[in-house]
Amino acid sequence: MRANTWAGRNKVEVRDVPDPKILNSRDAIVRITSTAICGSDLHLVDGYVPTMQDGDVMGHEFMGEVIEVGSGVSRDRLRVGDRVVVPFPIACGACAACAAELYSCCENTNPNAGIAEKMFGHPVAGIFGYSHLTGGFAGGQAQYARVPFADVGPLKIESDLSDEQVLFLSDILPTGYMGAEMCDIQPSDVVAVWGAGPVGQFAMDSARTVSYTHL
Numbered sequence: 001m002r003a004n005t006w007a008g009r010n011k012v013e014v015r016d017v018p019d020p021k022i023l024n025s026r027d028a029i030v031r032i033t034s035t036a037i038c039g040s041d042l043h044l045v046d047g048y049v050p051t052m053q054d055g056d057v058m059g060h061e062f063m064g065e066v067i068e069v070g071s072g073v074s075r076d077r078l079r080v081g082d083r084v085v086v087p088f089p090i091a092c093g094a095c096a097a098c099a100a101e102l103y104s105c106c107e108n109t110n111p112n113a114g115i116a117e118k119m120f121g122h123p124v125a126g127i128f129g130y131s132h133l134t135g136g137f138a139g140g141q142a143q144y145a146r147v148p149f150a151d152v153g154p155l156k157i158e159s160d161l162s163d164e165q166v167l168f169l170s171d172i173l174p175t176g177y178m179g180a181e182m183c184d185i186q187p188s189d190v191v192a193v194w195g196a197g198p199v200g201q202f203a204m205d206s207a208r209t210v211s212y213t214h215l
Ligand SMILES: [Zn+2]
Pocket: 038, 039, 040, 060, 061, 088, 171, 172
């Protein structure tokens, strides 16, 4: 398959890489239909986040069609042909953090959690396409991706919403929403957001429903 790979500091290259395969019974393979570039990819490209290796497949925001599922994934949960958005953290669904719905803190999916702890001050879950300190998982700026614990994270899209309308559920929208929630923003508050990612506008109505417009 073709994939966008890290090729050294400030250099990325689209290359031929091996197709992903089912490695564990709870894996799925997703044929990617849409993927995004994140502001935090800049930290990989410019070398701020260490442990990237030449040829690492980038991308932690992607969605697509399930084309293969491992024997351990319940067909009630996920089956071939399902359309899914894949969240960026990989979560086992069974540890104490996952039980508390703190999926980005999953204690089982990042074999290099100790290195992440040195960098961030705390361990993190495995993350797609985000260096070896988050597990070295191949990312989604590619034609296909292996999704571990596919019965936990992937969000099935069972409507006719377009890729562009749901892709941001992989990171951008929930991350921004969480930030807004942590700020306890109230209706009529005016807030400014500084960032290096896509430009958009959040608004909250009197029922505290938050909407997002991509500008
Ligand atoms: Zn992101």
